[in-house]
Amino acid sequence: MPRHSGGLSRRQFLAATAGTLALAPLLVHGQPSAPGKLRVAQYKGGDKLLLEAAGLLDTPSPLEWAEFASGNLMLEAMNGGSLDLAYGSEIPPLFGFIKGAHIRVIGVIKGDVNEQTVLVPKDSPIQSIAELKGKRVGYVRATTTQYYLTRMLDEVGLSFADIQAVNLSVPDGAAAFRTGQLDAWAIYGYSVPLAQTSVGARVLKRANGYLSGNYLFFSTPEAIADPQRHAAIADYFARLQKAFAWRQNNPERYATILAPEIGVPTEAILTLLRNESQVRRLVPVDDTAIRSQQDVADLFLKAGVIERPVDVRPLWDRSFQAALNG
Incomplete structure (x- = not known):
């Protein structure tokens, strides 16, 4: 798959540069549920x-x-x-x-909310949210990760414009984090202990107090x-x-x-x-x-x-x- 600067795949690059709320139009269709189901x-x-x-x-x-x-x-x-x-x-x-x-x-x-975190690789020199400036940070658009990451960045005088924000699905984010394509990953749920146990991810900041x-x-x-x-x-x-x-x-x-x-x-x-x-x-x-x-x-x-x-x-x-x- 072709890659752009920073080592991101084309899919990741397009996700990173897409508008924050560029969701596909929501249209109602499909079949109604069967009676009683x-x-x-x-x-x-x-x-x-x-x-x-x-x-x-x-x-x-x-x-x-x-x-x-x-x-x-x-x-x-x-x-x-x-x-x-x-x-x-x-x-x-x-x-x-x-x-x-x-x-x-x-x-x-x-x-x-303690399982909602910003993770960094185990050997990362990053020690604070302020140090994410200019870094590749994965998140899942239209979820808690976009919200608490917005608040954390704002608290230190930064915004999404100051980082290389990469919108990824949970599986794609896990793969990108595991293979070193992200400097940090805002994620939630059991993806957190999975990343900790599989690649030694370190918690940079938890979302308690933000959510x-x-x-x-x-x-x-x-x-x-x-x-x-x-x-x-x-x-x-x-x-x-x-x-x-x-x-x-x-x-x-x-x-x-x-x-x-x-x-x-x-x-x-x-x-x-x-x-x-x-x-x-x-x-x-x-x-x-x-x-x-x-x-x-x-x-x-x-x-x-x-x-x-x-x-x-x-x-x-x-x-x-x-x-x-x-």
Whole structure:
């Protein structure tokens, strides 16, 4: 594959020089879900495994699972008509909302932010965010990484214009980091311990203090309005609340089950679980969560990532308050 200056592939170079919000137009298409079936997105080693481990996978409605590496890809699939339920950080639904995505936020996971980090190679001389100036920094556009990297850079008087920002999918970012094509990598989840255990990556800075820890469940207006899918989502939420409690009370068992699924040592998973910034739980939509996403939108406006002010309130839907309080 042809390469440009800096050792980046053509795909990486084009991603790096593309507009920050140059997302493909979001168009609604695809077939509706079959009656009674709920099409659910998850991450590798995600909710299906957790529900099964907790003995809660015997749902009254059939679940059709699809695996994704990031919330922005889930949003695109949902807007294309392929999903009924998915979750990601505050950022993918925001960008989708700006582009007219056909979604609504219906629940909030309170989750960890300590596994959201900027990594550098083990032998890197870089010791601070300020030293990223002029460096090749990988991130995943329209995710938490774009947000916390924006905030971290701003804190030291820098912006994306001061670094060689390279927008990469999670697998492409892992490959680029592993092969030395990145000076730093803003990433999240189990990619962090994988990079630490496989190539000795070092944490330059964690996102605790920069992120709210809110991860948003989103659905489509059609799924919310459909009685069968509405009931299936409510049941799913109730089971997931119980599964999160099981996970909290059985970290060793959970880590043992998860480790072979994602290819991470059990002890690395336990280290993440023991250092979570808050207990993982699923809660209803409230004004505080909506305000938190509004703060994200306001910061992106200030940073020039989005071009106009955005009121996020129409994105949020309280249809599952009773189920989540239940």
